[in-house]
Amino acid sequence: MSSNIRLISRLDIKGSYLIKGIHLEGLKKVGNPNEFAKKYYKDGIDEILYMDIVASLYGRNNLQEIIKETVKDVYVPITVGGGIKSVDDAREILKCGAEKVAINTAATKNPELIKQISKRFGSQSIVISIEAKKIGENKWEVYTENGREKTGLDVLEWAEKVDKLNAGEILLTSIDQEGTLKGFDYDLIKTVSENVSIPVIASGGMGNIDHATSVIKDSKADAIAIANVLHYGKISISMLRNKLIDENINVRRLY
Amino acid sequence: MSGGYINKISVIDYGIGNISNVLAAIDYCGAEGQVITNYKEIESSDYIVLPGVGAFKYAIEQLRNKHMLEPIKKHIINEKPFLGICLGMQLMLNKSYEFGEIDGLGIIDGEVISIESQKPSNTIFKIPHIGWNKLIENKDLNNIYSNLLDDKYMYFVHSYYANCKDSNNVIASVDYNKIIMPAIIQHKYSYGCQFHPEKSGPEGLSIMKRFLDE
Numbered sequence: 001m002s003s004n005i006r007l008i009s010r011l012d013i014k015g016s017y018l019i020k021g022i023h024l025e026g027l028k029k030v031g032n033p034n035e036f037a038k039k040y041y042k043d044g045i046d047e048i049l050y051m052d053i054v055a056s057l058y059g060r061n062n063l064q065e066i067i068k069e070t071v072k073d074v075y076v077p078i079t080v081g082g083g084i085k086s087v088d089d090a091r092e093i094l095k096c097g098a099e100k101v102a103i104n105t106a107a108t109k110n111p112e113l114i115k116q117i118s119k120r121f122g123s124q125s126i127v128i129s130i131e132a133k134k135i136g137e138n139k140w141e142v143y144t145e146n147g148r149e150k151t152g153l154d155v156l157e158w159a160e161k162v163d164k165l166n167a168g169e170i171l172l173t174s175i176d177q178e179g180t181l182k183g184f185d186y187d188l189i190k191t192v193s194e195n196v197s198i199p200v201i202a203s204g205g206m207g208n209i210d211h212a213t214s215v216i217k218d219s220k221a222d223a224i225a226i227a228n229v230l231h232y233g234k235i236s237i238s239m240l241r242n243k244l245i246d247e248n249i250n251v252r253r254l255y
Numbered sequence: 256m257s258g259g260y261i262n263k264i265s266v267i268d269y270g271i272g273n274i275s276n277v278l279a280a281i282d283y284c285g286a287e288g289q290v291i292t293n294y295k296e297i298e299s300s301d302y303i304v305l306p307g308v309g310a311f312k313y314a315i316e317q318l319r320n321k322h323m324l325e326p327i328k329k330h331i332i333n334e335k336p337f338l339g340i341c342l343g344m345q346l347m348l349n350k351s352y353e354f355g356e357i358d359g360l361g362i363i364d365g366e367v368i369s370i371e372s373q374k375p376s377n378t379i380f381k382i383p384h385i386g387w388n389k390l391i392e393n394k395d396l397n398n399i400y401s402n403l404l405d406d407k408y409m410y411f412v413h414s415y416y417a418n419c420k421d422s423n424n425v426i427a428s429v430d431y432n433k434i435i436m437p438a439i440i441q442h443k444y445s446y447g448c449q450f451h452p453e454k455s456g457p458e459g460l461s462i463m464k465r466f467l468d469e
Contacts (some may be wrong), residue, residue, distance in 0.1 A: 003431065004408075006386045041456075046387055071276045075283070077410055077454045085455070094308060097276040099412065099454060121271070121309040121356070124383045124412045167384055168412075189377075199381045222381055252387035252408045 005249045007237060008047040008201060009040045009230050013082070014054050015062055017185065019109035020228055027053075030231050034069050038232065042076040043237040044236050044254045049072060049171070049201075049225055051102065052082025053146050064096050071097035081129050081171075090117050093120075094125065102171055104129040105144040108151050108158070111165055117167035127201075128162040129171040130155060132188055140188055147175040156191055162248050163196040170200045171225065177205030181228060184211055189219035209235060211241045216249055265291045265300035267318045267327075277306045277340065281451035284464040297326035301335060302467070307342030311351040311367060311415070314342055315359065324360070331362050336469045337445040344447030345417050345442065353385040354417050363442050365419035373434050380432045384454060387455075390427040390438050400426050400439070400465070407458045409438065409450035416449060442467055 008130050011018050011033050019032040020137045030036070035046050048070070052063045065078055070078060077174050081102025090101045107114055107128055131147055131156045132140040140155035159170055172192055174185035184205045193200040199222035202215045215221045229235045244251050264281050268274045268290045272324070281288035281304070285313045291300060309313055318324050320387040324440070331337050339347050348359045351367035359367065372381050388411050390404040411429060418434040419425050439462075441449045452463035 003381060003384065004386045004388060044456075068275065071279050075276075075454055075456055075460055076365075077412070077451070084282060093269075097273065097279065099308065099451070120313060123414060124385065125308050168414075169385065198383070199385050209310055221370060223386070253389075253406075 003029060003199070003222070004252050005220065005244065006046040006201075007038070007240060007251065008049050008079075008223055008225045009045045010049045010051065010203060010225040010227040011036060012051045012053045012227065013063060013066065013232070014052075016066070018231065019053070020231055033066055036074075036231065038073050039250065040237065041076055044241065045076060045237050046252055047079065047223075049079045049102070052080075054082075064092065067096040068091070079127055081127070085119055086113070087116050090125070091123065094121060100127050100168065102124050102127040102129040104131065105149075106140060107162065108144055108153060114162055114165040114167050118168070120170055122168075123166045124168040124169050125180075127169045127171050128167040128172065130159060131173050131175050131177045132185070134185065134188070143175055147178075150171060155188070156195060159192045159196050163198050166205045167198060169198055169222075170196060171203055172200050173225075174204035175214045178203075179228060180205055181207030183207060184215040184219065186215060186219045189215055189221050193220040193222065198221060207234075209240055212240060212244065213247050213249070216244070217247070262301035264288045264304055266304045266306060267297070267323065268292045269311045269314070269321055269323060271314055271317060271342070271440055274306060277304060277453050280460060280463050281467065283460055284467050286467050291304055292321075294322040294326045297323060297467070299329065303327065303330055303337050305337070305339045305343035305346065307346065308341065309342055311345060311353040311359070312343065312355065314346060315357055315423050316344075328360060328362070331360075331445050334444050338453065339408065339445070339447040340447060340453070341451055343450055345415060347440065347442075347445065347447045348417050348419070351415065359419070361362075362384060363417070363424050363440055363447070364421055365424075366419060367415050368418050369415050370431065370434060371391065372434070374432075378432065383412055384431045384436075385412045386410070388429050388431065391430060392427050394421065395423050396423065396426060398426065403465070404439070404462070404464045407462070408413050409455040409459055409462075411438075411450045412448060417429070439465045
């Protein structure tokens with residue numbers, strides 16, 4: 001069978017809080033990230049994604065304690081991003097029990113880092129996080145620092161480059177759609193997913209189950225990152241999973 | 256600690272990540288895990304778990320630099336229980352072709368090859384093989400795992416796989432776009448699993464518990 005679509009809960013962290021914002025700004029505290037991660041695990045989530053959204057801005061990382069706490073109760077893969085600048089930073093995060101590190105800013109500044117981490121820990125351990133802002137018809141620019149900093153890089157070119165540099169996956173977040181609940185940037189996801197050889201995680205904008213179906217079927221996403229609709233209880237993981245099965249989408253079956 | 260496990264489970268830390276979640280899973284299974292970092296501790300261990308996220312070459316170099324290769328082989332020759340997880344499983348084979356040709360532990364006959372090398376040129380699919388996929392039992396074997404594994408979803412993440420020469424070493428496989436890859440391999444008291452049982456939810460933990468019961 002082909003690969004099963006992964007359902008990933010995305011938890012953005014600031015300090016010790018799970019937060020949620022719109023367009024990666026205007027942050028609101030939602031609660032204790034560990035409690036949410038535990039609940040999602042019990043409900044059957046496929047993966048957990050923690051993003052420390054201020055770590056790279058202040059050059060520090062609060063996530064280690066959260067990861068160590070989470071792995072005591074959560075036995076699904078955990079990806080962690082935010083402020084990872086070096087092979088040693090990645091090693092520290094993996095040592096806490098994360099499966100993968102997600103890197104954005106440091107990779108745009110030093111693409112060789114992707115190769116270094118891949119060589120050291122395997123390509124499957126490195127997720128390149130791309131924050132994409134639409135700047136024209138089928139054209140997106142790479143941003144960093146949660147949509148605050150421009151890089152001048154073209155999203156598709158950058159995605160193709162990180163693929164060649166041995167990244168394991170791409171987490172592709174639409175800054176325009178993030179937090180709006182109005183659906184993914186379908187063109188963005190499709191453009192990138194069809195042009196790279198590694199899995200693409202669609203992120204930003206999921207407001208209902210139909211959005212998930214579309215981004216998987218039409219945009220060829222390999223995984224979806226879900227935030228607001230889960231955090232605020234608008235949909236449940238089992239509801240989503242069952243609907244996707246009804247739509248003939250391959251997902252992990254829970255018995 | 257609940258009853259059943261007389262001895263500690265030694266998890267080898269050779270600087271290649273992911274020790275804490277393996278320990279957490281061992282603890283969850285009711286066993287007592289300990290981290291070992293020195294080859295001398297391998298010699299005094301009863302049950303060894305070799306985890307691993309990363310590259311084959313680097314892993315072998317680390318084990319060699321830490322003088323762990325021979326003690327691990329000796330442990331296995333002495334028929335003491337061993338579990339290799341993910342890269343730890345791949346290390347059990349004769350050799351790998353990830354970043355050049357490198358010798359492995361040679362516990363199980365076979366070579367570690369890339370999924371890419373087996374991908375038909377006219378097909379399109381993503382590599383690494385990432386995500387939850389179901390186990391397919393080797394029906395030719397009759398063992399304690401028979402009828403326990405079929406259709407159980409486990410979490411896989413790998414670009415290379417342990418291509419075993421003898422199908423009798425393969426307890427269960429996984430099918431990724433018609434490429435059939437070993438998922439659980441065995442030789443005497445040594446087991447290897449390509450997926451991460453410690454990250455495969457309750458089903459993964461129950462398989463992990465079975466391994467530790469050996």
